[in-house]
Each structure stands twice: as C-alpha cells, then as structure tokens.
Amino acid sequence: MDTLIISILAAAIGAATAILYACLGEILCERAGVLNLGVEGMMLMGALSGFAVTFWTASPLLGALAAMLVGGLMSLIHALLTVTLRANQVVSGLALTLFGSGLSAFLGQPLVGQPPSASFTRFSIPLLGDIPLLGPILFRQDLLTYGTYLLVPFLWFLLFRTRPGLNLRAVGESPATTDAMGLSVVGLRYLYVFLGGVLAGLGGAYISIAYNPGWAENMTAGRGWIAIALVIFATWNPARAAIGAYLFGGVEALQFRLQGTGAALSPFFLSMLPYIFTILVLVIATRETARRRIGAPAALGLPYFREDRS
Amino acid sequence: MASSSFYIERQPTASRMVTLLLPVVSIFFALLLGAIVLLAAGHDPLAVYRAMFNGAFGSTNGLAETLVKTIPLLLAALGVSIAFRMLLWNIGAEGQLHLGAIFATGTALYLLPSAPSYVIIPAMVLAGFIGGALWGLVPGVLRAYFKVNEIITSLMLNYVAILLSEYLVHGPWKNPQGFGFPGTASFPEAAWLPRLLPTRVHLGLLFGIVAALVLFVILRRTVWGYEIRVIGENERAARYAGMNIARNILLVMALSGGLAGIAGMSEVSGIAHQLQRNLSPGYGYTAIIVAWLAKLNPWVIVLVSFLFAGLLVGGDQLQVSMGLPAAIAPMLQGTILFFLLGGEVLARYRIRLRAPERQTTTSGPE
Numbered sequence: 001m002d003t004l005i006i007s008i009l010a011a012a013i014g015a016a017t018a019i020l021y022a023c024l025g026e027i028l029c030e031r032a033g034v035l036n037l038g039v040e041g042m043m044l045m046g047a048l049s050g051f052a053v054t055f056w057t058a059s060p061l062l063g064a065l066a067a068m069l070v071g072g073l074m075s076l077i078h079a080l081l082t083v084t085l086r087a088n089q090v091v092s093g094l095a096l097t098l099f100g101s102g103l104s105a106f107l108g109q110p111l112v113g114q115p116p117s118a119s120f121t122r123f124s125i126p127l128l129g130d131i132p133l134l135g136p137i138l139f140r141q142d143l144l145t146y147g148t149y150l151l152v153p154f155l156w157f158l159l160f161r162t163r164p165g166l167n168l169r170a171v172g173e174s175p176a177t178t179d180a181m182g183l184s185v186v187g188l189r190y191l192y193v194f195l196g197g198v199l200a201g202l203g204g205a206y207i208s209i210a211y212n213p214g215w216a217e218n219m220t221a222g223r224g225w226i227a228i229a230l231v232i233f234a235t236w237n238p239a240r241a242a243i244g245a246y247l248f249g250g251v252e253a254l255q256f257r258l259q260g261t262g263a264a265l266s267p268f269f270l271s272m273l274p275y276i277f278t279i280l281v282l283v284i285a286t287r288e289t290a291r292r293r294i295g296a297p298a299a300l301g302l303p304y305f306r307e308d309r310s
Numbered sequence: 311m312a313s314s315s316f317y318i319e320r321q322p323t324a325s326r327m328v329t330l331l332l333p334v335v336s337i338f339f340a341l342l343l344g345a346i347v348l349l350a351a352g353h354d355p356l357a358v359y360r361a362m363f364n365g366a367f368g369s370t371n372g373l374a375e376t377l378v379k380t381i382p383l384l385l386a387a388l389g390v391s392i393a394f395r396m397l398l399w400n401i402g403a404e405g406q407l408h409l410g411a412i413f414a415t416g417t418a419l420y421l422l423p424s425a426p427s428y429v430i431i432p433a434m435v436l437a438g439f440i441g442g443a444l445w446g447l448v449p450g451v452l453r454a455y456f457k458v459n460e461i462i463t464s465l466m467l468n469y470v471a472i473l474l475s476e477y478l479v480h481g482p483w484k485n486p487q488g489f490g491f492p493g494t495a496s497f498p499e500a501a502w503l504p505r506l507l508p509t510r511v512h513l514g515l516l517f518g519i520v521a522a523l524v525l526f527v528i529l530r531r532t533v534w535g536y537e538i539r540v541i542g543e544n545e546r547a548a549r550y551a552g553m554n555i556a557r558n559i560l561l562v563m564a565l566s567g568g569l570a571g572i573a574g575m576s577e578v579s580g581i582a583h584q585l586q587r588n589l590s591p592g593y594g595y596t597a598i599i600v601a602w603l604a605k606l607n608p609w610v611i612v613l614v615s616f617l618f619a620g621l622l623v624g625g626d627q628l629q630v631s632m633g634l635p636a637a638i639a640p641m642l643q644g645t646i647l648f649f650l651l652g653g654e655v656l657a658r659y660r661i662r663l664r665a666p667e668r669q670t671t672t673s674g675p676e
Contacts, residue, residue, distance in 0.1 A: 087651040099644025105637035222469050229462045268477035275466040286458045
C-alpha cells in the first residue's frame with residue numbers, strides 16, 4: 001500500500017489516543033449513571049499538570065501519573081456535587097469544564113511556550129513493528145497509545161464478563177436494585193466517576209506530553225466534548241469507542257495532511273471538519289440507537305434517593 | 311462503630327431567606343477558595359481582590375467599562391436563560407454571538423453600506439438576531455426532529471462559528487487597507503451604535519434592558535411563556551395537554567440564539583466598529599453561569615451580568631496593574647457556580663443526623 005496512506009493511518013491512531021482515553025473514562029462514568037460534562041475541563045487540567053510535572057522532573061511517566069491524579073481529583077468535585085449533594089449533573093459538569101479551563105489558563109501562564117524537557121516518544125515493538133502494513137500503523141507508536149490497545153479489551157471484558165462489571169451496569173440501570181442487593185450506590189458511583197476523571201486526565205496529558213508536547217491555553221480544543229459525543233456513538237461500549245476514536249483520528253490526520261499540502265480549501269474550513277463530523281456522527285448514532293433500542297443507561301443523569309425507592 | 315450517619319431530607323419548599331442569601335454566600339466562599347489558590351501561587355489575595363474591585367467599580371472609567379462588558383453578557387445570558395427554562399441546554403451562545411456579529415458586519419459593510427443610521431442600525435439588529443437564531447436553530451431542529459443531544463451539537467457549533475469568523479477576517483472580508491492585520495474594514499459611521507460620551511457605554515445597554523423586559527412579559531404574561539414553563543417542569547404533562555413540543559423547541563432556540571446574536575451585533579457595532587479576531591473573551595460561556603446564578607430570572611440576570619462584567623474588568627485590570635493572568639476571572643466564575651450548586655442543596659434539602667441505634671433497620675453507608 002502507498003506509504004502516504006500508511007503514514008496517515010498511523011497518524012490517525014496517534015490522534016485518536018487522547019479522545020479514546022477520555023471516551024473510555026466517560027463510558028465508565030455514564031455506565032454508573034453519572035453524566036459528567038466536565039471532561040474538557042479535566043482534560044485541560046490533566047494536560048497542564050502532565051506537562052508541568054514532566055517539565056520539572058523530565059519524566060513523562062511521572063507527568064502522566066500526575067495528570068491522572070489531578071483528573072481524578074477534579075472529578076471528585078463533580079461526584080460530591082451530583083452523587084452526594086444531588087445537584088443537577090448537566091450544570092455541575094459545565095461548571096467543571098469552565099472551572100478547569102479557567103484554572104488551567106491561570107496556573108499555566110508561566111508555562112506557555114516553554115519547550116518540553118521530555119515527552120513520550122514513538123518506538124517500534126520488536127517483531128510486531130515489522131509486520132507489513134499493520135506494523136508501521138499500529139506498532140510504531142508511543143507508550144500511551146499502546147496502553148489503549150490493552151485498556152479497550154480490558155474494559156470490555158470488565159464491563160460485560162465480570163461481576164464488578166455487572167454491578168457497574170446495574171448501578172446505572174437501576175440503582176434501587178443495586179441498593180437492595182446490598183451494594184453501595186454512592187460508593188460505586190464515586191469509584192467510576194473518579195476513574196472517569198483519571199482517564200480524562202490521562203487523555204489530556206497525552207496531548208501535552210506525547211501528541212503535541214508543550215502547553216497552551218485551551219489546547220484540548222474541544223476533544224473532551226468530542227469524547228462525550230463518541231460515548232453515544234459507542235453505545236456505551238468500549239470496543240465501539242475505539243472504532244469511533246479512530247474515525248476521528250482519521251479526520252484529524254487527514255485535515256493536517258491536507259493543510260500540509262496547501263489544499264484549495266481554506267485551513268479554517270479544514271479545522272472545522274472534526275466538529276462538523278462530530279455533529280454528523282451524533283445524528284447518525286442517535287437514529288441508530290433509537291432504531292435498535294439501545295438506550296443510555298436508564299438512570300443516567302438522575303440522582304438516587306433511597307427514600308424514593310418503590 | 312457507633313457512628314451516626316447523616317442523610318438528606320427533601321423540604322417541600324426552599325426557605326425564601328436561604329434562596330436570597332445563597333448567591334451571596336456562594337460568591338463569598340468562591341472568593342475564599344480563590345484566595346487560597348492565590349496564596350498558594352504566592353500572591354496577596356486581599357491586594358488582588360482590592361485591585362480587581364477598584365478596577366471594576368472604583369472609578370468612573372472602570373464603572374463604564376463594567377457597563378460595556380455587561381451588555382454582551384446580559385443579552386447572551388437572557389438568551390441562555392429562556393432555553394434553560396425549557397431544560398434545553400443551549401451552550402452555544404458563544405457561537406450564536408459570533409454569527410450575530412458576522413451577519414451584522416455583512417449588513418453594515420456589504421448590504422447597506424451607505425444607508426442612514428435609522429435604517430442601518432435596525433437592519434443590523436435584525437441581521438444579528440437572524441444570524442444567532444439560525445445558528446441556534448441547527449441544534450434546535452436536530453433536537454426537535456431527531457432527538458439529537460443539543461448540548462454537544464450547540465457546543466460543537468461554537469468552534470465552527472469562531473473558525474468561520476476567523477476565515478472571514480483573514481480571507482474574503484479582510485480590510486485591504488489593514489496593513490496585513492486580520493479584520494474587516496471599519497463600518498461607516500452610520501452603523502456605529504450611539505455612545506454615552508466620553509465613555510464607551512453604548513446603546514446596546516438599552517437593548518439588554520428591553521430584552522429583559524420582553525422576556526419577563528413573555529414568561530409571565532403570555533400563553534407561550536406558560537407553555538415554556540410547563541414543558542420545562544414536566545414535558546410529559548405538557549404533551550398530554552396538547553402542547554407542541556417540537557415547535558416550542560424551535561421557537562425557543564431561535565429566540566435564545568437571536569438574543570446572543572444581538573450581543574454579537576452590539577459588540578461589533580458599539581465597540582470595535584469592525585469584525586476582528588477575539589471578538590469575545592468567552593461571553594457565551596460566562597452567560598451560562600450568569601443565567602444559572604440568577605435562577606433564570608430576567609431582572610436578576612441584569613444584576614448578575616453587571617457583577618460578572620465587573621469580575622471580567624477586574625481581571626483585565628489585574629493584568630495591567632499587577633501582571634497577573636486575567637484567567638483568574640473565569641476560575642472564580644467556575645468556583646462560584648460550584649458553591650451555588652452545592653448550596654442549592656441546603657436550600658431544598660435539610661441535612662439531618664441519623665441516630666446510631668436506628669442504623670440497624672437500614673444499611674447505611676459503610
């Protein structure tokens with residue numbers, strides 16, 4: 001196959017990683033019945049803390065860990081407000097995004113334009129990297145991208161083939177039943193909202209310490225929102241999330257390639273592509289889920305009141 | 311293990327006192343938390359807040375600038391509030407504002423460049439409204455007829471709208487005499503909104519007040535306003551009562567986007583007199599917080615817009631006087647919203663202590 005197509009596909013896989021992490025996190029969170037629209041804010045704080053820690057320690061691994069921690073801590077604000085205090089999930093998530101973009105812009109000011117002291121770099125996996133076609137596309141990426149190859153099947157297995165996965169789906173479909181089974185609705189929801197934040201933080205860090213090393217205000221550029229849209233496309237299924245994320249990675253990679261070749265279309269229009277594509281994908285996915293009757297988790301967005309149980 | 315656990319009990323109605331105090335208390339705690347962040351970053355929070363307050367309210371000039379920034383916030387927040395009333399989460403005010411600015415600019419520069427003031431300004435207001443309304447109708451149509459989540463579509467369109475205006479000011483609408491700087495040519499003077507000289511406060515302030523009045527009348531005195539409120543409270547009941555949900559979604563999204571569009575129009579016509587980059591420092595997003603903080607009440611929105619405009623001006627002043635990033639304003643805004651959300655629980659619910667011995671009957675947490 002043409003080397004150009006291979007390089008575009010390889011770039012697509014890389015471009016997909018950040019969205020994929022965030023999308024997987026949001027799937028966990030929504031499966032537990034909590035809608036978290038704060039993904040963009042958590043990704044921004046993850047991107048900032050990931051870059052900052054990498055900048056100071058020269059260790060991207062520490063940076064990624066810090067981003068996961070910060071993303072998780074941010075999500076706990078949402079958990080406190082929506083799970084414990086039962087505030088409106090939409091507004092709380094929006095607040096988290098606004099807070100995250102404001103705080104990251106404020107704290108990140110001194111780091112704007114600083115050269116990264118280290119970053120995740122691509123390396124070829126022995127043997128696998130030499131497979132024709134698939135090798136250069138899939139197995140000459142960076143560590144975090146390889147991480148998604150393991151995380152997607154793991155989460156799929158967890159969700160659909162294990163007892164904890166059953167509990168997770170139960171708390172999103174019918175928290176009252178879960179409560180009656182003797183499981184803690186609050187505990188489960190806190191856990192998965194937290195894990196959602198951890199993955200969103202990691203997705204943000206991927207942008208600032210692997211994909212495009214550096215820090216700039218609002219550098220996630222709406223990827224958190226695209227991840228939320230992809231959750232619907234994925235019908236809350238990690239395997240389908242990967243497909244969706246690669247589709248988006250493809251659009252982004254193609255867009256950069258076209259910009260590089262000086263295509264007739266203005267770069268501003270090319271930059272619109274991922275956002276317009278998101279809307280199209282969302283329309284198609286919504287019709288599809290309605291037709292096949294795969295809905296959102298039944299209790300998504302609803303606070304749980306034990307005293308209302310009937 | 312004889313621990314008593316707390317639980318939350320719903321109250322039938324929030325106490326009026328708490329409802330009134332809540333925003334004030336939220337702002338206080340947000341400032342307190344902001345102070346901790348400032349301290350941690352090595353700044354004197356009191357000095358910072360004093361500089362912000364003086365910058366925004368301490369002088370005639372500062373006060374005038376606060377009023378200038380009140381205008382787009384007020385119009386956009388009113389737009390957001392009418393959609394939120396129906397539980398339509400239009401978070402696309404930022405994009406709708408840009409479309410309003412683009413349409414108004416097109417009217418001033420290309421459609422009616424030589425018309426007199428009394429023609430061109432109403433035409434620009436109308437164009438701005440139409441631009442914002444069309445942009446709001448996209449998620450509206452998708453929601454009404456295809457059940458597509460309007461949160462994501464309206465937000466995605468923000469990015470598209472900003473890129474569209476960037477395209478125009480870098481490309482076809484770029485001022486040939488602009489020395490290569492992105493931006494359109496200056497509007498003819500007839501297309502400038504009158505100002506309250508010597509300040510930059512312009513007629514847009516009146517648009518905002520009138521819009522608040524119109525919304526108030528619509529919501530309180532018309533059948534349409536009644537339908538909006540019923541649909542927001544209970545969509546199923548509204549459907550059984552024979553209300554046309556889809557039509558109401560379209561109308562509300564058009565009005566919501568249109569008001570944000572007028573905000574964009576008043577920015578280009580009242581302040582910049584051209585379409586340029588960085589038209590809005592996120593007015594459309596701040597408007598969401600303003601609307602929620604004001605409990606969607608048009609008159610309270612007027613007040614809260616003024617306060618938040620002060621926060622923005624104060625943030626800008628910090629950049630000038632103390633060299634601190636202006637992003638402190640959005641950070642405080644997000645924090646205020648957090649405290650308000652948490653605080654609403656105190657208004658609607660009462661936290662009670664459960665006696666330890668009663669724990670045997672129900673399985674509490676832990």
